[in-house]
Amino acid sequence: DVKVTQSSRYLVKRTGEKVFLECVQDMDHENMFWYRQDPGLGLRLIYFSYDVKMKEKGDIPEGYSVSREKKERFSLILESASTNQTSMYLCASSLWVDRDRSGEQYFGPGTRLTVT
Amino acid sequence: GENVEQHPSTLSVQEGDSAVIKCTYSDSASNYFPWYKQELGKRPQLIIDIRSNVGEKKDQRIAVTLNKTAKHFSLHITETQPEDSAVYFCAASTDGNKLVFGAGTILRVKS
Numbered sequence: 493d494v495k496v497t498q499s500s501r502y503l504v505k506r507t508g509e510k511v512f513l514e515c516v517q518d519m520d521h522e523n524m525f526w527y528r529q530d531p532g533l534g535l536r537l538i539y540f541s542y543d544v545k546m547k548e549k550g551d552i553p554e555g556y557s558v559s560r561e562k563k564e565r566f567s568l569i570l571e572s573a574s575t576n577q578t579s580m581y582l583c584a585s586s587l588w589v590d591r592d593r594s595g596e597q598y599f600g601p602g603t604r605l606t607v608t
Numbered sequence: 609g610e611n612v613e614q615h616p617s618t619l620s621v622q623e624g625d626s627a628v629i630k631c632t633y634s635d636s637a638s639n640y641f642p643w644y645k646q647e648l649g650k651r652p653q654l655i656i657d658i659r660s661n662v663g664e665k666k667d668q669r670i671a672v673t674l675n676k677t678a679k680h681f682s683l684h685i686t687e688t689q690p691e692d693s694a695v696y697f698c699a700a701s702t703d704g705n706k707l708v709f710g711a712g713t714i715l716r717v718k719s
Contacts, residue, residue, distance in 0.1 A: 523705055532617065534697060534711040535652070542705065551609070551708075582651070586705065594640045594659065594704040599651040 495519070496600040498583055504606045511570040513603050515583030522588035523595065524566035526550075526558060529580040529602070541566055542588055573607045580604050610635040612700050614710030621688050623719045631698035631710050632680040638700040641674060641681045642707065646695045655696075656683070688717045 499514035515524065523542050527535040527550075537550030539558040547558050555577060559567045566585075570577055581603045586595035611634040621627050633641075642657035658665045658672045658681065665672050669688075674681040685692055695714050699707040 525706075527709075532711055534614070535709040537706070537708070540706055548706075550706075589704045594642070594657060594701070596642070596654045596657075597644075597652075597707065599653070601651055 496583060496585055496598050498581075498600040498603050500603050501601060502604050502606075504608065505570075505573050506608055507574060509570075509573050509607075511573050511605065511607075513568040513570075513581055513583075513605070515566045515568070515585075515600055516564055517566075517585040517598070518564065519585065519598070520563065521585035521598075522563070523586045523597075524560065525584040525586075525597065526556075526566065526568045527582045527584065528552065529582055535582065538568065573605075575607050578605060578607045610638060610700055610702065610708040612698060612708050612710040614698050614713055616713060617711065618714045618716070620716045620718060623688060623690060623717050625688055627685045627688055627692070627715055627717075629683045629696055629698070629713045629715070630680060631682070631700075632678075633700040633708075634679070635700070635702060636676075636679065637702045640701040640704045641672070642699050642701075643670075643672060643683050644697045644699065644709075646697065646712075648694070652697060685715075688715075690717050690719050693717045 526538040541560045583600040584597040589595040639660040644652040646652040698710040
């Protein structure tokens with residue numbers, strides 16, 4: 493079974509703090525993703541990584557950065573947390589596939605971040 | 609870039625009835641369309657997917673249809689059961705790796 497874990501289920505931070513969210517997968521997946529989930533807005537991609545040290549901006553990268561130093565670990569960093577970053581953060585991983593195949597994304601349990 | 613719209617945002621059905629959720633996409637290069645189900649407090653999980661070379665795919669009580677010309681695809685759930693109550697997300701992809709998700713549909717099955 494694919495296992496994707498996230499460092500915290502719940503996190504409360506103050507405005508201006510630097511926040512680290514970590515994600516680890518144990519299936520040797522090339523792709524890792526960070527999403528933000530808000531009611532009525534679905535799952536919005538923040539950043540995507542298809543290899544160690546490689547990253548691509550998603551749809552809403554502003555205010556976030558990422559780090560992928562090892563294949564199994566993908567970190568999301570909020571340099572200076574703001575109240576509008578209060579949300580549920582979901583990590584996912586999948587195999588890299590070519591155009592003719594498809595890779596199921598396996599999600600972590602999520603981190604509910606509150607910024608006060 | 610790709611944009612995926614999903615309707616309705618909420619759907620209530622009686623147990624045993626059918627439920628249909630519709631999505632439209634904007635990028636004609638999209639060729640992969642998965643559906644994820646998220647139960648309350650749980651993580652999203654893939655339930656069915658379809659590629660653009662197929663018009664319909666079934667898996668027991670769920671089916672997905674794709675109309676490439678109109679750029680829309682739908683999820684059909686027959687004989688709904690209480691355990692079908694969840695949030696359903698459609699998504700589209702041009703390469704099978706990066707997904708663009710719809711906003712989600714809350715399905716409530718009333719018993």
